[in-house]
Amino acid sequence: MNDTIRDLVRRRADDRCEYLHIPQEATPFISFHIKHVIAKQHLENDGVDLSGLAYACDRCNAFKGPNLSSIDPNTGEKVDLYHPRTNVWSDHFAVSAGMIVGLTPIGRATARLLRMNDPRRVELRLKWLEEGGNIWIY
Numbered sequence: 001m002n003d004t005i006r007d008l009v010r011r012r013a014d015d016r017c018e019y020l021h022i023p024q025e026a027t028p029f030i031s032f033h034i035k036h037v038i039a040k041q042h043l044e045n046d047g048v049d050l051s052g053l054a055y056a057c058d059r060c061n062a063f064k065g066p067n068l069s070s071i072d073p074n075t076g077e078k079v080d081l082y083h084p085r086t087n088v089w090s091d092h093f094a095v096s097a098g099m100i101v102g103l104t105p106i107g108r109a110t111a112r113l114l115r116m117n118d119p120r121r122v123e124l125r126l127k128w129l130e131e132g133g134n135i136w137i138y
């Protein structure tokens with residue numbers, strides 16, 4: 001993947017992790033990556049497609065891995081994971097007291113699998129909000 005594509009994906013995401021919606025500047029010790037939302041191992045064509053790429057912090061990138069689905073903790077049902085290109089973040093997540101709350105089966109399953117509310121991540125999110133930062137909601 002070349003630098004032009006990396007830069008396009010980074011700028012499209014407004015320099016924020018597309019799962020947590022927190023910017024790189026709020027997490028200076030965590031590097032961000034360009035992620036294939038659908039891991040290349042699942043695809044016939046492994047060419048670069050911007051619609052299949054997302055900007056993600058290293059924790060989201062690692063926890064999501066090649067997973068496409070997980071289990072809704074409320075119902076035990078298998079559901080697709082949040083897809084930054086086809087789902088709207090605010091349809092599936094909200095932020096309350098620094099915690100990311102899953103509003104739908106997709107939101108709950110993704111928040112749990114990506115460990116969005118691990119204590120250190122909540123601490124970073126609260127610090128960012130206290131310093132006047134915002135969680136990118138659209």
Ligand SMILES: [Zn+2]
Pocket residue numbers: 017018019020021056057058059060061
């Ligand atoms: Zn992230």
